[in-house]
Amino acid sequence: DGGITQSPKYLFRKEGQNVTLSCEQNLNHDAMYWYRQDPGQGLRLIYYSQIVNDFQKGDIAEGYSVSREKKESFPLTVTSAQKNPTAFYLCASSMSGGAFYEQYFGPGTRLTVT
Amino acid sequence: AQSVTQLGSHVSVSEGALVLLRCNYSSSVPPYLFWYVQYPNQGLQLLLKYTSAATLVKGINGFEAEFKKSETSFHLTKPSAHMSDAAEYFCAVKRANAGGTSYGKLTFGQGTILTVHP
Numbered sequence: 379d380g381g382i383t384q385s386p387k388y389l390f391r392k393e394g395q396n397v398t399l400s401c402e403q404n405l406n407h408d409a410m411y412w413y414r415q416d417p418g419q420g421l422r423l424i425y426y427s428q429i430v431n432d433f434q435k436g437d438i439a440e441g442y443s444v445s446r447e448k449k450e451s452f453p454l455t456v457t458s459a460q461k462n463p464t465a466f467y468l469c470a471s472s473m474s475g476g477a478f479y480e481q482y483f484g485p486g487t488r489l490t491v492t
Numbered sequence: 493a494q495s496v497t498q499l500g501s502h503v504s505v506s507e508g509a510l511v512l513l514r515c516n517y518s519s520s521v522p523p524y525l526f527w528y529v530q531y532p533n534q535g536l537q538l539l540l541k542y543t544s545a546a547t548l549v550k551g552i553n554g555f556e557a558e559f560k561k562s563e564t565s566f567h568l569t570k571p572s573a574h575m576s577d578a579a580e581y582f583c584a585v586k587r588a589n590a591g592g593t594s595y596g597k598l599t600f601g602q603g604t605i606l607t608v609h610p
Binding site: 411421 | 524533
């Protein structure tokens with residue numbers, strides 16, 4: 379079955395540590411995205427990538443970094459510079475070449491930083 | 493810039509009753525509109541989308557939505573609620589860039605939590 383996997387489901391870290399969230403897709407999609415979800419705020423775009431070796435900042439990129447070395451993978455690093463890292467993180471992917479294509483979402487990773 | 497407003501952060505209905513979740517959008521150009529559903533601690537699943545074809549869009553699980561340009565609305569409805577419909581619902585808008593190609597940023601509303609009572 380094609381889909382998006384995110385690991386781990388739950389992640390706990392101490393303040394001041396960097397942490398990397400995994401996102402893998404086997405849908406053969408060119409575009410991939412990272413969102414942050416906080417209660418009552420909807421989803422906010424952190425970074426997106428339309429093609430391998432290229433990515434752009436979204437609305438809340440400060441304190442985050444990404445890489446896109448392979449089409450299937452788009453890992454997100456939450457750095458110690460992110461002031462409020464505790465949140466639910468969602469990865470998504472879509473076909474490119476048309477804005478009418480919907481995004482497919484992974485199951486999410488809940489990050490707790492104490 | 494585009495934006496989405498979902499009226500009502502919480503909606504409660506009885507099983508078998510009509511479900512109506514409201515979504516109004518703001519966009520300077522014709523938009524593409526989406527409704528997603530999220531169950532607790534899970535990712536989002538697409539319910540339906542409007543991409544400038546028919547204004548009445550039918551989706552999965554008996555849901556449908558009507559695009560009304562004059563009202564800038566894209567409300568989600570279901571004639572008869574099931575207990576399994578209890579979830580959080582997100583409306584999202586994407587600006588169709590010039591020529592209908594290239595990346596269009598997806599902007600989400602703040603979500604509406606639907607509760608279904610027996």
